[in-house]
Amino acid sequence: MLLRATSLAVVVGALASAVTAASLWPVNDITLSILDKARSQTKELHLDYPTALSTPVLAQAGEVVKLSFKIGEHNGKKALPHQAMIRFQSKDEYADSIMVVGSVSKSSGRGRIEIDLASSTADERFKYNTRQYNMELLIGGYIQDLDSFKYDLGTIEIEAPASNPAIRPARVAYTAQPEIHHQFRPDQKLINVVVSGTFTALVLAPWLILALLWSRLNIRFEPLRALAQNPKDIFMALLFMVSLFSIETTLYSYWVGVTLFPTLQQLGVWSVVAAVSGRSALSALQKRRLQRTGGDSGAKKEL
Amino acid sequence: MALAWVASASSSLTGSRALVLLDSLDDTDSYSSFLKDLEDRHYRLSIEEVGSEIKLSKNDERNFDHLLLLTKLKSYPKGLTAKGFIEFVADGGNLLIAASPDMGTPLRELAREFDVEFDDRQTTVLDHFHYDTKLGAEKHDAIVVPASTNVLNNEHIIPQAQVAGQSILFRGIAHSVNPTNPLLTSVLWAPNEAYSWETVNLSEPAKQGPLTMMAGKDISLASVMQARNNARVAFVGSTEMLSDRFFDAQPEPISVSGAETTTTTTKNANRAFVAELTKWTFQEKGVVEVRNVHHHKVGEDLAPAHYRIKENMTYTIEMSVFHDDEWHPLIADDVQLELIMLDPYIRKTLDRIDGGEGSTLGIYTTTVQLPDQYGVFKFTVNYKRLGLTYIESITTVGIHPLRHDQYPRFISQAKPYYTSAASMAVGFLVFSFIYLWGGLDSSAKTTKKA
Numbered sequence: 001m002l003l004r005a006t007s008l009a010v011v012v013g014a015l016a017s018a019v020t021a022a023s024l025w026p027v028n029d030i031t032l033s034i035l036d037k038a039r040s041q042t043k044e045l046h047l048d049y050p051t052a053l054s055t056p057v058l059a060q061a062g063e064v065v066k067l068s069f070k071i072g073e074h075n076g077k078k079a080l081p082h083q084a085m086i087r088f089q090s091k092d093e094y095a096d097s098i099m100v101v102g103s104v105s106k107s108s109g110r111g112r113i114e115i116d117l118a119s120s121t122a123d124e125r126f127k128y129n130t131r132q133y134n135m136e137l138l139i140g141g142y143i144q145d146l147d148s149f150k151y152d153l154g155t156i157e158i159e160a161p162a163s164n165p166a167i168r169p170a171r172v173a174y175t176a177q178p179e180i181h182h183q184f185r186p187d188q189k190l191i192n193v194v195v196s197g198t199f200t201a202l203v204l205a206p207w208l209i210l211a212l213l214w215s216r217l218n219i220r221f222e223p224l225r226a227l228a229q230n231p232k233d234i235f236m237a238l239l240f241m242v243s244l245f246s247i248e249t250t251l252y253s254y255w256v257g258v259t260l261f262p263t264l265q266q267l268g269v270w271s272v273v274a275a276v277s278g279r280s281a282l283s284a285l286q287k288r289r290l291q292r293t294g295g296d297s298g299a300k301k302e303l
Numbered sequence: 304m305a306l307a308w309v310a311s312a313s314s315s316l317t318g319s320r321a322l323v324l325l326d327s328l329d330d331t332d333s334y335s336s337f338l339k340d341l342e343d344r345h346y347r348l349s350i351e352e353v354g355s356e357i358k359l360s361k362n363d364e365r366n367f368d369h370l371l372l373l374t375k376l377k378s379y380p381k382g383l384t385a386k387g388f389i390e391f392v393a394d395g396g397n398l399l400i401a402a403s404p405d406m407g408t409p410l411r412e413l414a415r416e417f418d419v420e421f422d423d424r425q426t427t428v429l430d431h432f433h434y435d436t437k438l439g440a441e442k443h444d445a446i447v448v449p450a451s452t453n454v455l456n457n458e459h460i461i462p463q464a465q466v467a468g469q470s471i472l473f474r475g476i477a478h479s480v481n482p483t484n485p486l487l488t489s490v491l492w493a494p495n496e497a498y499s500w501e502t503v504n505l506s507e508p509a510k511q512g513p514l515t516m517m518a519g520k521d522i523s524l525a526s527v528m529q530a531r532n533n534a535r536v537a538f539v540g541s542t543e544m545l546s547d548r549f550f551d552a553q554p555e556p557i558s559v560s561g562a563e564t565t566t567t568t569t570k571n572a573n574r575a576f577v578a579e580l581t582k583w584t585f586q587e588k589g590v591v592e593v594r595n596v597h598h599h600k601v602g603e604d605l606a607p608a609h610y611r612i613k614e615n616m617t618y619t620i621e622m623s624v625f626h627d628d629e630w631h632p633l634i635a636d637d638v639q640l641e642l643i644m645l646d647p648y649i650r651k652t653l654d655r656i657d658g659g660e661g662s663t664l665g666i667y668t669t670t671v672q673l674p675d676q677y678g679v680f681k682f683t684v685n686y687k688r689l690g691l692t693y694i695e696s697i698t699t700v701g702i703h704p705l706r707h708d709q710y711p712r713f714i715s716q717a718k719p720y721y722t723s724a725a726s727m728a729v730g731f732l733v734f735s736f737i738y739l740w741g742g743l744d745s746s747a748k749t750t751k752k753a
Contacts, residue, residue, distance in 0.1 A: 082509050083431055087495060087519065097495055099518030104508040111508075138496055140431025142443065142505045148431040148557075150496070172485045174687040176637035180650040182674045184613070191716045199719035203726060210730075214737065222742035241736060248728045258708055285739060 025139045025149035026072030026079055032057065032153065035064040037118060053154025056132060061161040062118040067102070067137065067153075071109040074146055078109045081141035086113050086153070088133040090125075094168070098123050098133075113137075117158065127166035130159045226288055236280040243274035313345040314628045315585045317397055318368030321346045324353050326374045334373060337545045340578055344587070356381040359391045367391075369585050371399045373542055377407035385413045392534045397585050401542040404476045404502075417528050418484045419538050422477040422499045422517055428524065428540070430497035435472060436555045436566050438548075442502050445474040445543075447556035448494060448524065450572045455490040459589040459626075459690030460527060461579045469572030470554045475541025477522040486528050488689055490580070493522035525580065533692050537584040539577075550574045583690070588626035591633055591692040594664055595621040598682060598698065601670060609701040611709070612675045619668040620653070620684050620696060632658055633665035640669060641683045648674040653684075677704040 027049070034043040034057065042063070045053065059065045067086060071079055084104050090096040100123070102113030115122050133156050140148035160166075227234045247270045254263040313319035321341065325331065331338065331350055338348060349367070351357060357380040360366055370391060379385070392398055402410060404427045411421050430446040439445030450466035471491065477499035480487045498518040500509045525544075528536040543549050554569050582588050599606050601615040610616060618640055622633040634655070642649040653667035673680075680702050686694040713721065 080506060080508060082500075082505055082507070083429070083498060084508055085498065085518070089495075097519040097521070099498060099516060101498075101509065101516050106507065138432070140443070140496075141508075142441075150432065169482055171482045173488075174485050174689060176639060176652065177650060179639075179652060180641075180647055182649045182672075184672075184675050190714060193715050196715050196718045200722045203719050203723045207726065207730075217741075219737060219741040221740055224740040224742070227740070237740065241732065244732055244735065248732070252728075256712055281739070 023074075023146060025081060025141070025143075025146050026074060027069050027137075027139050027149050027151070028072055029068070029070040030137070030151070030153075031068050033066050033068070034059050035066060037062050039064065047151075047153060049151050052152050056155040056157050059117065059156060059158045061159045064117065065115045065156065065158070067113045069111045069137075071104055071111055071139075073109075074143055078106070079141070079143055079146060080104055080106060080109070081111075081139045081149075083138055083140040083148075084111050084113065085138045087136040087138060088126075088156075089136065091132040091134060091155075092129070094128075096125050098125050124166045125168075126158055127160050128168045129165065130157065132157045223285060223288060227284065230284070233281070233284040236277045236284065239277040240274065240281045243270050243277055246270045247274060313347075313585075314587050315344075315346070315368065315397075316590050316625060317395065317586045319345055319347050320367045321348050321369040321371060321585075322357070322359075322367040323348055323350045323371045324357070324374050324376075324380070325350060326353055328352055330373070333546045333548070336547045336550045336574065337577060340574070341581065344582075346585075351380075353378075353380050357383055359383065359387055359396070360394065365391065365394050365396050367396060369397045369399070371401075372410065373401050373545065374410070375403060375405055375407045376410035376413070379409050385409065385416055388413055389416055392530055392536060393532065395532060395534050397534055398536045399539070399581065399584055400536070401539045401545055402476050402478070403540075403542045406476065414478065414538060417536055417538075418481040418487055419523075419526060419528075420479050420481075421540070422479075423501075425501050425503070426476060426499045427502050428473065428475065428477050428493055428497055428499050428522055429502070430494055432496040433494045433556050435552070436557055438472065438552060439474065442505065444502060445472060446493070446497060447471070447554040447569070448473055448491065449569075450576065453492050453494065453524075454576070455488065457490075457690045459688075460490055460583045461576060465575045465579055466572040469570040469575070470556065471524075471572050471576050472544065472549045472552055472554050473524050473541050474543045474549070475524070475539075477517045477524070478526065478538060478540050479517060479521060480523050480526045485687075486530065487526060488528075489523040489526040491523070491525035491576070492520050493518075493524055495519045497522055525576075527580070527584065529693070531693065533590075535584045535586065537580055539580070544573055545577055550577075586625075587628075589690045589692065590625040591622055591686070591694055592625070592630075593620060593622050593684075593694060593696045595619070596682075596684075596696055596698055598700070606700075609703050610673050611703055611705060612673060612677050614673050615670055616673055617668065617670045618653075618682060619666060621658075621664040621666050622686075622694065623663050623665065624691065630663040632662060635665070635686075635688070637688075638667045638684060638686055640671070641681075641685060642671070642674065643681045643683050644676070644678045648676060648680070673702055677702050 030047040030049065032045045032047060033041055036042050043057065045057065047053070071081065073079060081104060084102040086100045086102070088098040088100065100113055100115055102111055104111040115126065117126060135153035135156055137151040137153055138148070227237060247267065250263055250266045250270060323338065328350065342348060346369070353374045353376060358366055359370070370388070388398065400410065400414060402414070402421055404425055406421065414421055427442070427444045428446060429443050431443050433446050433448070434443035435445040435447050448471045450469050450471055454461050454463070454466055456463055477493065480489050496519070498516060499522055524541070525537070525539045530536065539545065550571070550573050552571060554571055555566055556569065557566055597606065597619045599617055600610070601617055620638070623630040624633040636655070638653045640651050640653055641647045649671055651669050651671055653669045656666045656668055658664045658666050680700055682698040682700055684694060684696045
């Protein structure tokens with residue numbers, strides 16, 4: 001039996017500290033045993049306070065973990081405790097603390113704490129996962145001069161059932177949620193610029209042929225030079241070309257800017273200009289052509 | 304008159320009218336320190352007996368801002384049921400419930416409405432390893448709970464600095480809170496060796512099926528709830544914890560370590576703990592308000608009528624938190640912006656920028672590229688954290704698709720087509736010019752023949 005030193009009560013105010021001569025709760029014959037399903041003993045370990053188990057004990061799913069002990073006497077009477085429990089402290093990140101209640105016989109003082117891992121009365125938390133627990137035997141009660149008994153028994157590994165494990169209820173708490181990054185649709189895939197460039201060059205190729213053919217035609221711009229003598233004619237010819245160019249520019253801007261009504265206005269203006277100036281320029285050309293083809297004044301008069 | 308009222312207004316943002324319900328008005332004396340603390344914080348207390356007629360509201364207006372139930376509540380006050388108390392909370396009133404092992408069924412039912420389950424009748428939290436050698440010498444029921452390890456570490460509810468290193472004296476009933484209820488949190492729990500059992504037949508072992516024994520950390524001694532409307536409810540398993548006796552007692556816990564059992568003294572934290580708990584419950588702290596929300600395109604200052612898809616947008620929200628009678632900037636690193644159209648498309652943590660000295664605004668901002676999905680989006684800051692008012696700021700903004708003329712006009716793929724069209728146009732001009740004024744002899748001859 002372990003006797004303990006008197007405790008030191010700190011002096012509070014004017015109160016003198018009471019020196020108590022108390023002893024530890026008498027707990028003997030502590031035995032941890034593992035029983036299989038048929039309740040036959042597979043393992044038995046005797047424990048000596050305050051030495052803890054040196055190696056972890058293993059309890060398989062469906063087995064029974066049993067701790068038995070004997071309560072001694074105090075002042076000639078059975079020192080029956082009110083609390084006879086084992087606290088299982090899980091060693092994983094959840095740090096579950098499971099209290100298993102035992103019973104003590106009033107007559108014999110024999111105490112036992114049992115967990116039948118196969119039964120539905122066993123704490124659900126033993127079935128979450130195979131994990132290691134630290135066991136602590138707690139004996140306490142209401143007998144004066146007896147100090148509560150706390151014994152660190154050591155480590156036990158309790159196997160969870162392989163099939164149908166219990167599901168741990170998750171603690172729901174408000175926290176920040178993972179960020180979401182939007183997945184933008186990828187841009188439409190375009191043909192290689194080399195390919196489109198090649199075809200662009202092909203489209204421009206006829207210009208080369210045209211230039212080659214025209215160079216053989218001996219173009220001398222005689223009508224243009226002839227126009228130089230008459231400022232009005234050259235103005236009209238120029239205006240005609242400008243109006244054609246402007247009509248095309250208007251159509252281009254319509255294609256790029258897509259605004260219908262300004263386009264219609266501009267087209268209206270430029271087409272009138274083109275009609276008037278075109279008529280003047282073409283009649284000037286006709287006049288010159290008729291002069292050149294034999295000075296046919298008769299034909300001119302017919303017009 | 305008005306000035307005097309303003310000066311005496313409590314620091315609670317809900318209001319200063321508090322109703323204290325007691326079993327008997329004689330109990331007022333045993334809570335004198337607690338009630339005086341409340342009066343010092345400028346609460347106007349109405350103290351009533353449970354038996355008297357209580358009207359919590361009149362014409363759909365609350366008569367009180369806070370309700371303190373320091374009673375066993377064996378029966379409901381006249382004209383009031385659990386529904387009446389719940390309506391009081393639904394109207395924004397704050398509630399403090401202090402229970403005891405001999406609490407009545409109505410109080411138990413009321414707590415159950417808030418998902419708090421008190422242990423069976425006449426059970427008490429017992430601890431042979433942490434009882435107070437003076438108050439709990441007989442039944443080991445007055446337990447000394449170390450505040451450093453058994454008080455929830457949350458700066459908004461009970462700041463550790465107020466209670467660290469001290470102990471809380473508790474004698475009362477255990478309760479459990481539903482772990483799947485995020486509105487509810489335990490703020491004080493029992494030591495590992497404690498268990499909850501009837502204090503009858505103390506000389507015999509406590510026997511019970513292991514399923515119903517509440518023990519250790521699973522025993523809540525005090526817990527808090529913030530309803531969805533931000534009304535707050537606190538549960539304390541011990542009315543004695545608020546009493547003068549427990550406020551003034553010097554805790555002398557027995558302490559067992561191996562074979563050594565010693566008695567030490569620690570500082571009593573009951574008064575500080577209860578003060579912080581009531582400050583939180585009565586909305587004196589942890590109250591957050593959204594002051595401003597801005598959003599605009601990058602490079603602009605004003606919010607547009609709508610955005611286009613894939614535009615860059617800057618969002619800013621300014622929030623303040625109330626404590627110590629003043630508004631302070633809310634300081635956090637986990638404020639998140641969500642862009643929601645049925646589902647969240649983007650969720651991003653906002654960056655805090657310093658509002659400068661003396662500013663009461665916590666400014667949070669971020670820039671995001673809007674999704675390439677058009678529709679009516681909600682820019683939402685859903686900031687719900689333990690101990691703080693739930694914030695849900697929603698700005699509804701339309702995101703439009705590109706207009707017909709906002710698509711890219713020229714794509715490299717179509718270059719041959721553009722070139723052929725341009726070539727055609729230029730060709731027309733050049734050909735006209737050459738044909739009309741180039742002076743091709745052959746054309747003259749042809750005309751002549753015709």
